[in-house]
Amino acid sequence: MPHDHQNDEPLSSSGHPFRADDDTKLSYWQVMEIAVRELLIEKGHISASQVHEQINRMDARSPANGATIVARAWTDPQFKAALLTNAGQTSRDMGFDIGPMQLIVVENTNSVHNVVVCTLCSCYPRNLLGLPPDWYKSRAYRSRTVVEPRKVLSEFGVEIAPDVQVRVHDSTADMRYLVLPAKPAEANGVSETLLANWVTRDSMIGVGLPRAPV
Amino acid sequence: MKVRVHSHWPPGHIRTPAYLRGKQGEIEREIGLFNNPEQNAYRLASEQRALVRVRFTMAEVWGDGAETPDDVIEAEIYTHWLEPV
Structure with missing residues (x-):
């Protein structure tokens, strides 16, 4: 039972233990x-x-920013071409304040699947997508993604066909990366505004795929 | 253009990952000039250095242990870490 706690600590009204106070010394x-x-x-x-x-x-920055960029790239071939050539400027032109961030957008196709990692630290396009998920900063993700990307992806529920090349992008220096996922066939005919709801954070890191909104 | 990453192990703030040192790859694209992080990290006057993206095959990086030999890793490497092959 999820709420069957083993000790006698008082529980909050949601049935979970109260979080301990952070009575620790400052680092x-x-x-x-x-x-x-x-x-x-x-x-x-x-x-x-x-x-x-x-x-x-x-x-206030969130993956919704990236999702609107992906949705536009799915519906506007000229915008997509500009995005793949100069992602930073194209994002700024769309109205996003991404500061001095240098951005590269990599496209998933029938023959290539891209996934992003930072083995040296936790570089992430924060100025566009907001803060990275905790697992992105974990040693396991950072070390395993360059060694066994297909196994890592399968643990995220993404199986890559043998005839598709996996490209791992290690953000080692000054660039930040955003994956442009392939538009699902079921999304054909959906408007740009609604398409943004199909784009998940994970699909822009490369560990997930776009999916119909629930 | 084919290049090899130097197998140097200097101390300090190095943005060339250890697992790619000594490995051979192909320049995927040139990115431009950036302040050399090896000086910049210590607030030293830094020189502008050219940064490129290099594509390595899994076979080159991990040898016989590669998960899928034809998959690739792409990383940004400063050109002072590269030599032509």
Whole structure:
């Protein structure tokens, strides 16, 4: 039973244990961040509200941004060509504030399946898709995806046919990557606006496929 | 163009992954000039270096242990880490 807890800790109204308070000491880098932030504010370089605004701006970024780009690429061949040539500028022209991010879009076809990883750290197109999922930052994903991508993909429920080449993109330096998934045949005739609902975050990392919205 | 990644092991902030050092691949595209991260990471005056994407086969990188020999890995490598083959 999911709610059959083994101890006598009080449970919240949802039936789960209360989360423990974070009564732990600040780490070296947490102290450093607070010190630098307070100094910058004291010296008048930035304000607390600007810091908070920037955090909100990052929190507001979500895979929905990427999904609208994919949906347009599925319906507008000229836009798609521009996206595959210069993804950063094309995203900016569409109105996305992606900062200085350098972006490459790679296209899934009948003969190629692309998947993105960062073996050295956790580079991810945050300025477009928001924060990466936790598994993307795990050692298991980062190390295994370059060694056995087909096995990793199968654990995500994606089976790649033997006649399709898998291309693993390791974001080792200055570029960030977005996969342009293949448009499912069942999505033919769907409008650009509604097509965006077919595009999942995972399909833009390459570990998932687009699917009809539930 | 065919290239080989240097098999150098200097200390510091290196963006050339260890598993690709000494491996041979093909330049997929040139990306442009960027500040050399090996200096930039330490706030040293950094030189602009050319960055390219290199395509490696799984067979080249993992040898007989490759999951599927014809699958590929593409990575960004600074040209001062590359030599022509």
